[in-house]
Amino acid sequence: MTPLLETRGLGRAFGALQAVADVSLAVQPGELRAVIGPNGAGKTTLFHLVSGLLAPTSGRVLFRGDDVTALAAPARCRRGISRTFQITSIFPELSVLENARVAVQLKAGGNFRLVGGRGVLDASARRARDSLGSFGLLDRADALASTLPHGDQRLLEIAMAVAQEPALLLLDEPTQGLSPEDTAATVAVIRRVARERQLTIVLVEHDMDVVFDLADRISVLHFGELIAEGTPSEIRANAAVQTAYLGGLD
Amino acid sequence: MTRSRVLGLAALVALVVMPWVLARHQLSLLTDLLIFGLFAMSLDLIMGYTGMVSFGHAAYFGLGAYASALVLLDFAQPVPVALLAGALLAGVVALPVGWFSTRATGIYFAMLTLAFAQLLYTVAYKWRDVTGGSDGIAGVPKTALFWGGPGLASPQAFYFLVAACVVLSLVLSLAVVGSPFGRALQAIRENERRFTSLGRDPRPFKLVVFVLAAVFAGLAGALFAPFRGFASPEVMFWVFSGQGLMMVIIGGIGTLVGPILGAMVFILIQEVLSSYTEHWMIFTGAVFVLIVIFLPGGLVGTARRLGARG
Numbered sequence: 001m002t003p004l005l006e007t008r009g010l011g012r013a014f015g016a017l018q019a020v021a022d023v024s025l026a027v028q029p030g031e032l033r034a035v036i037g038p039n040g041a042g043k044t045t046l047f048h049l050v051s052g053l054l055a056p057t058s059g060r061v062l063f064r065g066d067d068v069t070a071l072a073a074p075a076r077c078r079r080g081i082s083r084t085f086q087i088t089s090i091f092p093e094l095s096v097l098e099n100a101r102v103a104v105q106l107k108a109g110g111n112f113r114l115v116g117g118r119g120v121l122d123a124s125a126r127r128a129r130d131s132l133g134s135f136g137l138l139d140r141a142d143a144l145a146s147t148l149p150h151g152d153q154r155l156l157e158i159a160m161a162v163a164q165e166p167a168l169l170l171l172d173e174p175t176q177g178l179s180p181e182d183t184a185a186t187v188a189v190i191r192r193v194a195r196e197r198q199l200t201i202v203l204v205e206h207d208m209d210v211v212f213d214l215a216d217r218i219s220v221l222h223f224g225e226l227i228a229e230g231t232p233s234e235i236r237a238n239a240a241v242q243t244a245y246l247g248g249l250d
Numbered sequence: 251m252t253r254s255r256v257l258g259l260a261a262l263v264a265l266v267v268m269p270w271v272l273a274r275h276q277l278s279l280l281t282d283l284l285i286f287g288l289f290a291m292s293l294d295l296i297m298g299y300t301g302m303v304s305f306g307h308a309a310y311f312g313l314g315a316y317a318s319a320l321v322l323l324d325f326a327q328p329v330p331v332a333l334l335a336g337a338l339l340a341g342v343v344a345l346p347v348g349w350f351s352t353r354a355t356g357i358y359f360a361m362l363t364l365a366f367a368q369l370l371y372t373v374a375y376k377w378r379d380v381t382g383g384s385d386g387i388a389g390v391p392k393t394a395l396f397w398g399g400p401g402l403a404s405p406q407a408f409y410f411l412v413a414a415c416v417v418l419s420l421v422l423s424l425a426v427v428g429s430p431f432g433r434a435l436q437a438i439r440e441n442e443r444r445f446t447s448l449g450r451d452p453r454p455f456k457l458v459v460f461v462l463a464a465v466f467a468g469l470a471g472a473l474f475a476p477f478r479g480f481a482s483p484e485v486m487f488w489v490f491s492g493q494g495l496m497m498v499i500i501g502g503i504g505t506l507v508g509p510i511l512g513a514m515v516f517i518l519i520q521e522v523l524s525s526y527t528e529h530w531m532i533f534t535g536a537v538f539v540l541i542v543i544f545l546p547g548g549l550v551g552t553a554r555r556l557g558a559r560g
Contacts, residue, residue, distance in 0.1 A: 116429060
């Protein structure tokens with residue numbers, strides 16, 4: 001089976017610093033893949049390379065078997081890669097519904113309707129409501145996004161990406177800054193939505209409980225290099241990972 | 251009927267009856283206020299809805315004024331032809347300026363628009379054969395409404411022309427900011443990086459709204475030239491661009507109606523105080539500071555907040 005996402009020898013240097021080096025990985029359709037690694041391991045850089053916010057200094061990115069390395073972030077999103085950010089990135093002074101609706105509209109089209117465009121607005125609002133419903137945010141649809149509590153803002157950002165009905169969803173530390181209760185709730189929502197919508201997800205995560213709870217497979221980054229890959233139990237048993245990362249937490 | 255519809259209808263009725271209520275010089279002042287209101291409203295499209303602060307918006311008002319003056323004086327065409335020419339020239343010049351300027355964001359965008367505006371100002375100042383240099387173009391006539399049609403020389407006739415242009419521009423702009431395109435602009439204003447990661451390059455959106463704002467500013471300038479009877483480099487100077495920003499903030503950024511009111515307040519203060527003191531700008535500045543500190547959101551933003559509460 002062609003992997004949904006594949007990176008081949010992907011690397012990115014910032015001057016002398018090799019943030020990501022020679023990373024080759026393949027994510028199958030329907031998989032929930034976690035990327036873990038200590039601070040500065042290059043996880044977020046890898047996300048930027050896959051979503052197109054950064055250009056690689058070496059290697060290639062393939063999506064559905066097509067080379068998308070040369071495509072900028074907007075074009076990759078339209079092909080089916082949606083993402084969230086480590087630091088919550090929403091439209092603060094727009095309503096919750098409008099946040100998700102704009103996300104749908106930007107991908108679906110009709111963006112240059114300067115007058116009218118009722119059909120575009122209504123169709124995108126329907127899909128937006130559908131996604132907000134999956135994340136339990138529908139009752140706050142008319143509130144300004146900036147007035148939501150932090151945990152709901154993080155859910156909203158995921159709901160915006162999911163509303164785009166992507167083939168691949170990239171989540172950059174979805175539980176960042178959440179209380180243990182909110183973390184558990186967020187993990188439950190992600191698992192449910194992933195199953196309902198049959199999403200392929202790659203997530204970067206710091207919280208090891210979250211990772212071992214959610215992921216089908218785990219890739220471990222260390223100083224920009226991929227040092228291990230496997231199922232959660234394989235990773236738990238991996239000696240190299242123990243030294244590089246997990247051991248540091250014990 | 252919603253509250254904003256009632257207010258809009260009341261404002262429309264007020265505009266229609268004004269010629270029978272106001273004295274001749276008052277009507278003339280109101281015409282002036284409406285022209286500057288249109289200018290400020292056009293600036294709000296890029297500033298309030300897209301988050302692009304332009305320091306060179308006066309250039310497009312000036313281009314509209316010059317194009318209109320030349321069409322009326324040298325070709326003796328009806329006023330609507332001059333309006334079309336003014337709006338068109340402003341839009342055409344805004345296209346390359348916007349293409350370059352929208353490559354930058356924030357203060358760099360502001361500085362680029364300022365640089366281009368000062369460049370255009372210099373052209374107007376130096377190109378004597380066409381623009382009349384520092385003297386500008388004087389004696390611009392208020393020609394007819396159409397070929398062989400009624401003249402617009404009477405204050406009432408020209409007032410109605412201006413009022414119609416402003417109302418139509420406002421209605422059109424309100425439609426634009428509520429459209430899919432206008433909603434996208436507001437998303438750009440809120441978070442450009444998120445916008446990009448959701449699948450679109452923001453630059454084409456910024457370019458289109460930049461040109462649109464220039465077209466409305468050009469229309470305002472094209473009305474200004476026949477109304478005042480002249481076009482001169484001052485209306486392209488950066489000071490006027492700065493005053494436009496003040497008008498938008500006084501009235502209420504991102505409300506379209508607010509900047510029209512803001513322009514009226516700004517010009518009225520200037521009009522009233524300048525007959526008493528040449529230092530009227532001190533008072534304009536003081537009012538501006540007080541509004542920014544005590545009425546965030548400007549006049550209309552504050553009114554809406556109070557309305558929502560009450």
